[in-house]
Amino acid sequence: MEKLKEQVFKISRLIFREMTGTITDEEQRYLEWWRGKDPDNERLYHELKDGRQMLEKVKQLEGIDVVRPLEGMHLRIREAEWRGRLRRWQWGMAAAVVVAVIVGCFYLFPKDNRQDTMPLAITEQPIKAGSARAVLKLEDGRVVDLDTLMQGAKVGNLEAVKVDERRLSYMAKGKTDGKKKKELVYNEVQVPRGGEFDLVLADGTIVWLNAASKLRYPVEFTGKERRVFLEGEAYFAVTKNADAPFRVEVSRQTVEVLGTEFNVSGYVEEEVVYTTLVTGKVRVASDSGEDIALMPGEQSVLDCRDGHLDKQKVDVEKVVAWKKGMFILEEQTLEVIMQKFARWYDMEVFYRDAELKKIVFKGVVPRYAELREVLNILEKTNEVKFDIQGRRVIVFK
Numbered sequence: 461m462e463k464l465k466e467q468v469f470k471i472s473r474l475i476f477r478e479m480t481g482t483i484t485d486e487e488q489r490y491l492e493w494w495r496g497k498d499p500d501n502e503r504l505y506h507e508l509k510d511g512r513q514m515l516e517k518v519k520q521l522e523g524i525d526v527v528r529p530l531e532g533m534h535l536r537i538r539e540a541e542w543r544g545r546l547r548r549w550q551w552g553m554a555a556a557v558v559v560a561v562i563v564g565c566f567y568l569f570p571k572d573n574r575q576d577t578m579p580l581a582i583t584e585q586p587i588k589a590g591s592a593r594a595v596l597k598l599e600d601g602r603v604v605d606l607d608t609l610m611q612g613a614k615v616g617n618l619e620a621v622k623v624d625e626r627r628l629s630y631m632a633k634g635k636t637d638g639k640k641k642k643e644l645v646y647n648e649v650q651v652p653r654g655g656e657f658d659l660v661l662a663d664g665t666i667v668w669l670n671a672a673s674k675l676r677y678p679v680e681f682t683g684k685e686r687r688v689f690l691e692g693e694a695y696f697a698v699t700k701n702a703d704a705p706f707r708v709e710v711s712r713q714t715v716e717v718l719g720t721e722f723n724v725s726g727y728v729e730e731e732v733v734y735t736t737l738v739t740g741k742v743r744v745a746s747d748s749g750e751d752i753a754l755m756p757g758e759q760s761v762l763d764c765r766d767g768h769l770d771k772q773k774v775d776v777e778k779v780v781a782w783k784k785g786m787f788i789l790e791e792q793t794l795e796v797i798m799q800k801f802a803r804w805y806d807m808e809v810f811y812r813d814a815e816l817k818k819i820v821f822k823g824v825v826p827r828y829a830e831l832r833e834v835l836n837i838l839e840k841t842n843e844v845k846f847d848i849q850g851r852r853v854i855v856f857k
Contacts, residue, residue: 716743
């Protein structure tokens with residue numbers, strides 16, 4: 461019972477922090493994992509997110525005027541706003557208590573006594589957002605399903621340890637030794653469409669892998685470099701080691717760093733590779749021989765068709781928003797937006813009119829919402845409509 465109470469209050473705090481905008485990246489990712497673990501968890505989340513029950517209880521407890529922390533999100537062509545702020549700290553304190561009460565009741569009372577307040581879909585099945593999912597391919601060809609691997613279990617001759625529900629770590633194996641020379645043993649984490657996963661490499665470097673991505677890497681770094689191979693999108697927080705530069709090979713380019721944080725997006729089906737520097741300094745070299753250095757806030761753009769490498773200034777927060785639970789649509793075409801959605805929600809997209817692909821949107825949409833919620837936001841622009849048929853989305857005017 462004590463363990464259950466602990467879990468209840470942990471989740472209640474996370475839900476409250478999400479509603480007030482004070483949740484951290486790691487807390488957000490844990491909350492999303494918890495939501496997907498059990499249908500009851502998802503139902504409870506939506507009840508609290510709706511806020512009506514909580515607001516009524518807060519009024520009874522505090523006797524003060526309250527507002528929903530997020531009154532609504534409106535996305536328009538080239539303009540979007542998050543509306544609603546917490547106006548009183550007292551409301552926040554009361555809300556935290558109420559959340560704990562509601563969550564406690566939800567867990568402690570039998571399911572048969574609960575009322576299902578979630579609306580049922582009539583014409584379409586909900587397509588949920590992606591979650592922590594991945595497989596580990598070992599050097600000998602064996603494949604380990606990380607979704608079902610127990611926390612703390614070890615695989616690959618005790619080389620990799622699953623430290624929690626969404627992270628695999630090689631830290632226990634030791635640090636890079638530039639003087640040591642021995643054969644490298646590679647593993648590969650493969651994240652499917654509709655998935656995401658975190659990885660801690662042997663040198664302490666942390667990698668966040670986005671949907672439909674894979675990373676091949678040495679179980680233990682040896683020699684005078686740390687080289688990994690990426691396909692898809694990943695965010696790297698590289699551990700500094702001046703004696704062994706860290707190199708990421710992706711598509712037709714190599715990114716070289718000593719210790720820094722950066723984002724790389726290089727999907728096979730796309731013709732451009734983007735490397736965005738958050739902190740530190742990196743050098744990006746293309747296979748065609750071009751070479752540029754990036755400073756924080758700069759992004760290299762590699763055209764895979766001709767090998768040309770260029771750079772531009774960008775808003776870093778918008779580029780790495782996927783890691784923080786948001787899609788920020790910065791002057792992006794519907795085609796580009798739907799490509800991202802297709803990977804994250806593991807669905808296919810069809811256009812009744814190819815011209816619709818060119819519509820440009822700007823705004824913010826939540827990454828962990830169900831697909832229908834996200835598409836409804838886009839539909840409010842009156843520029844486009846969507847019909848969900850199974851795992852296919854039909855786009856029309």
